[in-house]
Amino acid sequence: MRTNEWDCIIIGGGIAGLQAAIQMGRSQHTCLVIDSKEEGRSSLCKDYRNILGWPDGISGEDLRALGREHAQKTGIEFLKDHVTTLKDVNGRFHVKTTEHEFTARTLLLATGITDRIPPIPNLKECLGMTIYICTDCDGYEVIDTPTLVMGSGEAGANFALSLLYWTNQITYINHEKNDIPEDLLMRLKESGIYYIEEKIEAVRKEGDSDFKGVFLANGELIEGERAFVSFGGNDVHTALADQLGIDVMNNRHIHVNPRTKETSIKNVWAAGDIVAHSEQATIAMGEATQAAIWIHKRLMKLLKEE
Known part of the structure; x- marks a missing residue:
């Protein structure tokens, strides 16, 4: 009582x-x-x-x-x-x-x-299934898999670099277009990480939570099998x-x-x-x-x- x-x-x-x-x-x-x-x-x-x-x-x-x-x-x-x-x-x-x-x-x-996760359509539906927030928890899930990092500025760039232990098929999308120091951009390039600075309009998914990529504000589709979010703050x-x-x-x-x-x-x-x-x-x-x-x-x- x-x-x-x-x-x-x-x-x-x-x-x-x-x-x-x-x-x-x-x-x-x-x-x-x-x-x-x-x-x-x-x-x-x-x-x-x-x-x-x-x-x-x-x-x-x-x-x-x-x-x-x-x-x-x-x-x-x-x-x-x-x-x-x-x-x-x-x-x-x-x-x-x-x-x-x-x-x-x-x-x-x-x-x-x-x-801090921006309200990108279809993103939260995939969280915990095919989109993740932590490499320590879920790096295993993307071994040798085409993986997107949806993030912001330095936080996302450093996160993308940390994924290299698990896969070398990484695309980092700087959704908020925040500045990244030149030396960090160079590290992304030298590591083979494809860098895109563009707003994400929506996550592309199949079924309830199967991540397949993202649609950018410029109309482009960036495909991927798994993703992480790293916006900082x-x-x-x-x-x-x-x-x-x-x-x-x-x-x-x-x-x-x-x-x-x-x-x-x-x-x-x-x-x-x-x-x-x-x-x-x-x-x-x-x-x-x-x-x-x-x-x-x-x-x-x-x-x-x-």
């Missing part, structure tokens, strides 16, 4: 938040997960293929649904709401949402990031961390203790993409479990002192 006081409140119900919730539930602490949209970066991935136990892949949506079900079985409660304010008041964290107010002994921030959701005065790095990611995942503010932890810009669900799971274990250790001490 929901109360106003919790041992731990987890803000963010993505992969990191759910994994932490499972660990907290198994530790038998009262824990509330608050998520405003019940969707996040993992929703973009329609088929994770690098997660232990899922050799044939699993969608981010299905993985989250299973994680939520798992967490609820351990007693975790969920609230769909938007956290507006965080305050530390005499050792208790006051959490204000659009409709509620709570207090918690500990907090875990797992608010993630949002990729992703939104790291650390505004709540700012409210508490948490140490945030220049790239807007949160600095944490590498062993415990505790932030610079005592009794506040962070996990997932807001910590390490890894773009890896498995790393988010590991960090979240690590954080939850140390939250449990702290709660044992706090409860003993009360």
